[in-house]
Amino acid sequence: MTTFIEQLPARWEISQLFATPGRINMLREGVITLVGVKRLESEALFVSSEGGGTLRETAKVTFAGKERYWWLARKVAGVMRRVMLAELNVQGCTVDVPCINCMVCGLLGGLNTTTNQALASRVKLQDLISVEEYEYDEKFRVRQPDDPNITHPTPFQEVIVPPGTRFPFIVRIVKPSRFDVGAFLYANRIADGLGYGNYSKLRGDASTHWLAIFDGFAHVSACDLLTDGDDIEVRTKALADAPPGPVNKANTLAGETLEELVREWTSGKEAWGGESGSA
Numbered sequence: 161m162t163t164f165i166e167q168l169p170a171r172w173e174i175s176q177l178f179a180t181p182g183r184i185n186m187l188r189e190g191v192i193t194l195v196g197v198k199r200l201e202s203e204a205l206f207v208s209s210e211g212g213g214t215l216r217e218t219a220k221v222t223f224a225g226k227e228r229y230w231w232l233a234r235k236v237a238g239v240m241r242r243v244m245l246a247e248l249n250v251q252g253c254t255v256d257v258p259c260i261n262c263m264v265c266g267l268l269g270g271l272n273t274t275t276n277q278a279l280a281s282r283v284k285l286q287d288l289i290s291v292e293e294y295e296y297d298e299k300f301r302v303r304q305p306d307d308p309n310i311t312h313p314t315p316f317q318e319v320i321v322p323p324g325t326r327f328p329f330i331v332r333i334v335k336p337s338r339f340d341v342g343a344f345l346y347a348n349r350i351a352d353g354l355g356y357g358n359y360s361k362l363r364g365d366a367s368t369h370w371l372a373i374f375d376g377f378a379h380v381s382a383c384d385l386l387t388d389g390d391d392i393e394v395r396t397k398a399l400a401d402a403p404p405g406p407v408n409k410a411n412t413l414a415g416e417t418l419e420e421l422v423r424e425w426t427s428g429k430e431a432w433g434g435e436s437g438s439a
């Protein structure tokens with residue numbers, strides 16, 4: 161079965177993207193909405209600011225009636241960009257100095273202050289807010305000194321996000337090509353395995369279970385999924401059956417069809433054109 165994703169244009173050239181710079185009109189250019197659940201497989205620490213002292217505390221936010229763990233979208237985007245640059249073997253472009261001339265910049269956007277060129281990101285991530293309630297659980301730990309002349313380990317405390325914590329993961333890709341969707345799904349899977357933790361000891365590796373891909377701007381928010389209990393899989397399934405917003409409903413991907421596509425597109429780059437035409 162051929163899905164609407166497989167019928168998207170193969171890929172955009174940078175020159176085509178510069179023809180529509182700046183703000184993108186989502187309804188005119190087209191957009192797809194991906195909804196999934198990210199589950200932490202190991203401890204993570206998502207700090208929003210580095211404080212002084214010996215306590216490191218993961219970020220939290222009050223949302224839909226509870227305190228919850230808070231995982232900033234730009235941290236996910238940063239790891240994903242690094243993975244994409246490596247996997248697509250892009251030269252002359254880095255996370256810190258995006259070239260605005262490669263396929264990764266074409267998808268994730270960026271600003272180059274030397275050439276003064278900019279592209280808007282066509283991947284729109286929402287901040288990740290946990291299904292599970294935040295729990296203040298201070299863990300007492302010690303760091304062994306790097307310097308062999310110092311014999312005392314340094315004590316410190318951490319409040320981490322425990323493994324098993326789930327986060328609705330809502331992503332929109334504007335003006336999507338087959339390459340864009342494939343590169344995103346592929347890089348997401350690799351980033352999940354590498355982890356998003358701030359410190360190497362706290363790997364923060366994750367898994368993503370994709371529940372639906374909508375052809376259009378589905379009006380789905382973390383608030384919709386987090387209000388009324390914690391069974392977000394069931395709620396997403398209900399949304400997939402009757403998606404709100406300007407969506408081509410007949411094209412909605414869910415269940416076995418979606419799982420098969422994700423399996424195929426995350427196991428090799430050939431399926432979505434990541435092997436040909438490297439910059």
Ligand SMILES: [Zn+2]
Nearest residue numbers: 253259262265
């Ligand atoms: Zn680039």
